[in-house]
Amino acid sequence: MFNKKSIITLVLLLSLGMTARSQVKIGFEVCFTEPQAHYAEVEMNISGINKEYVDIKMPVWAPGSYLVREFSKFVEGFKATTQGKALRFEKVRKNTWRVYGSGAKQLKINYRVYANEVSVRTAFIDNTHAFLSPTGIFMYPEGYLKSPSTVTVIPFKGWSKVSTSLEPVTGQAFTYTAPDFDILFDSPLEVGDQDVFEFTAAGVRHEVAMYGGGNYDKERLKVDMAKVVEQATGIYGENPNKHYTFIVHNFERGGGGLEHLSSTVLGASHNQYGSEAGYNGFLELVAHEYHHLWNVKRLRPVALGPFDYDNENYTTNLWIAEGYTAYYENKFMLRAGFTTPEEFIGKLAGAIASVENTPGSREQSAAMSSYDAWIKYYRPNENSNNTGISYYSKGEVIGILMDLEIIHATKGTKSLDDVMKAMYLQCKTLKRGYTDAEFKSMVEKISGLSFTAFWDKYVNGTQPVDYKTYFGYAGIDVKNVNEGQRVPYLGVASAKKEGKIYITAVSRNSAAWVDGLNVNDEVVSIDGVPAEASVEKMAAVTGRKVGDIIKVTLIRDGVTRDFNVTLKANPNIALAAAFSPVASDVQKAVLKKWLGV
Numbered sequence: 123m124f125n126k127k128s129i130i131t132l133v134l135l136l137s138l139g140m141t142a143r144s145q146v147k148i149g150f151e152v153c154f155t156e157p158q159a160h161y162a163e164v165e166m167n168i169s170g171i172n173k174e175y176v177d178i179k180m181p182v183w184a185p186g187s188y189l190v191r192e193f194s195k196f197v198e199g200f201k202a203t204t205q206g207k208a209l210r211f212e213k214v215r216k217n218t219w220r221v222y223g224s225g226a227k228q229l230k231i232n233y234r235v236y237a238n239e240v241s242v243r244t245a246f247i248d249n250t251h252a253f254l255s256p257t258g259i260f261m262y263p264e265g266y267l268k269s270p271s272t273v274t275v276i277p278f279k280g281w282s283k284v285s286t287s288l289e290p291v292t293g294q295a296f297t298y299t300a301p302d303f304d305i306l307f308d309s310p311l312e313v314g315d316q317d318v319f320e321f322t323a324a325g326v327r328h329e330v331a332m333y334g335g336g337n338y339d340k341e342r343l344k345v346d347m348a349k350v351v352e353q354a355t356g357i358y359g360e361n362p363n364k365h366y367t368f369i370v371h372n373f374e375r376g377g378g379g380l381e382h383l384s385s386t387v388l389g390a391s392h393n394q395y396g397s398e399a400g401y402n403g404f405l406e407l408v409a410h411e412y413h414h415l416w417n418v419k420r421l422r423p424v425a426l427g428p429f430d431y432d433n434e435n436y437t438t439n440l441w442i443a444e445g446y447t448a449y450y451e452n453k454f455m456l457r458a459g460f461t462t463p464e465e466f467i468g469k470l471a472g473a474i475a476s477v478e479n480t481p482g483s484r485e486q487s488a489a490m491s492s493y494d495a496w497i498k499y500y501r502p503n504e505n506s507n508n509t510g511i512s513y514y515s516k517g518e519v520i521g522i523l524m525d526l527e528i529i530h531a532t533k534g535t536k537s538l539d540d541v542m543k544a545m546y547l548q549c550k551t552l553k554r555g556y557t558d559a560e561f562k563s564m565v566e567k568i569s570g571l572s573f574t575a576f577w578d579k580y581v582n583g584t585q586p587v588d589y590k591t592y593f594g595y596a597g598i599d600v601k602n603v604n605e606g607q608r609v610p611y612l613g614v615a616s617a618k619k620e621g622k623i624y625i626t627a628v629s630r631n632s633a634a635w636v637d638g639l640n641v642n643d644e645v646v647s648i649d650g651v652p653a654e655a656s657v658e659k660m661a662a663v664t665g666r667k668v669g670d671i672i673k674v675t676l677i678r679d680g681v682t683r684d685f686n687v688t689l690k691a692n693p694n695i696a697l698a699a700a701f702s703p704v705a706s707d708v709q710k711a712v713l714k715k716w717l718g719v
């Protein structure tokens with residue numbers, strides 16, 4: 123039904139809705155009176171909500187990091203007032219304060235946040251700086267996620283800078299606007315006296331805010347980070363940001379990254395920029411997180427935005443969102459000239475081996491790894507390698523296979539790059555994320571092939587892959603150099619703790635698994651020889667063969683026991699890949715398209 127009257131009603135409703143929304147004003151002020159004790163004081167002023175009560179909520183998770191972190195556990199001193207008068211409130215959920223406003227026009231909410239967890243996804247404050255990871259700092263009134271807000275930061279004395287991708291308000295120091303809460307929650311702020319430098323690439327101004335110092339060379343970084351930006355933009359044909367902010371936290375040992383719409387937070391080590399490996403490792407992280415501004419932030423699974431900040435947000439597509447980002451960081455490094463084709467192939471061979479050598483890759487599919495990220499990937503235990511597979515590494519492997527399949531099918535005219543670009547444009551047009559079926563359908567459209575069997579085997583299934591065929595498309599010979607070697611293998615990981623040696627993992631179907639060695643067993647000796655830190659190395663010493671029985675003496679629950687363990691053959695593969703000297707013209711065309719250099 124679609125008549126004139128209903129259109130008028132609809133327009134009326136829409137305009138009423140918009141008016142109601144635009145009358146609501148939300149302003150935050152964040153200051154630091156005790157940064158040395160890791161506290162921020164937050165004031166939230168709300169006007170225009172005339173209701174019996176308002177539920178004030180704090181997100182339970184940070185998008186991009188699929189774990190319920192319960193940020194409200196760090197909140198204290200919650201207070202609600204109107205024009206100086208205290209308002210009644212009650213806690214109605216772990217992350218919800220119900221404030222009874224009795225029609226109050228102005229609501230003032232005050233609270234403190236304890237921020238003492240160093241990571242790219244959690245807020246951290248000390249006497250040197252404040253990293254405001256927004257989902258752990260800012261609350262929102264329920265039902266008003268679409269409302270705009272302003273944020274004013276009052277830096278602690280001696281701090282002179284705020285770095286964020288939020289738009290500054292002209293004429294007001296350290297004041298920014300966010301058009302809605304999705305953007306506020308996606309825009310971290312770094313406050314302190316960080317080292318800030320800029321470069322322009324792909325027509326976009328990029329700001330780099332370095333906290334913590336390090337042996338980096340700014341001029342070199344400007345040139346090399348720009349190359350990464352150009353490569354990533356090249357895939358998609360357009361860069362949707364006007365400006366972009368890199369917040370880099372340099373620690374003694376730091377790492378990891380978290381993507382945002384127009385910024386990213388990167389973890390690095392003070393001294394990592396000095397070595398070639400460390401420097402390239404940093405650029406790889408830049409390539410990964412930068413690519414996310416398309417892949418997952420805009421070209422995104424339908425479940426990932428607008429977000430539910432109260433609950434887990436389930437998707438089966440993190441193998442694309444994260445796995446393809448891991449795959450493309452290698453492509454960007456190659457195409458920007460930081461790695462050679464041999465290094466590129468070597469990296470991919472390493473990713474394949476890591477999947478194949480994880481027993482859980484035979485138990486859990488890429489789609490389920492993604493879906494269960496909240497309870498498995500982000501909450502690993504001693505048995506995780508036996509029961510699950512990372513959607514990063516499995517996704518990277520699927521990316522390699524899909525890319526080669528498309529290039530081969532189109533005789534070197536199309537690649538996965540074309541799928542990524544087309545899906546980005548489709549999401550932009552539809553103003554929503556993609557479904558798994560839509561992604562598959564685009565792969566089929568661009569390749570001209572059915573990918574139903576591919577999805578069944580590699581995305582939703584755990585079937586073995588014929589790597590020789592896929593790499594053969596590009597004239598690359600691959601072989602498992604461990605094939606037929608029959609190296610004796612116990613199947614444990616171990617670690618030394620306070621002078622004692624403990625088993626930390628047992629590999630599924632290994633000798634240790636079959637004959638009953640357990641995680642947390644203290645290994646005393648093997649065949650009477652005192653245990654060393656690597657129990658695995660001890661078991662496989664020269665002279666032992668597959669089928670030999672070893673006596674493992676261990677202490678479990680205070681009791682010393684002997685276990686006879688029959689050594690099995692090491693099942694782990696190691697892939698060697700080499701460019702074939704006798705590649706055909708078609709293979710050469712596939713390789714050229716694939717490498718893009």
Ligand SMILES: [Zn+2]
Pocket residue numbers: 381410411414443444447
């Ligand atoms: Zn990522």
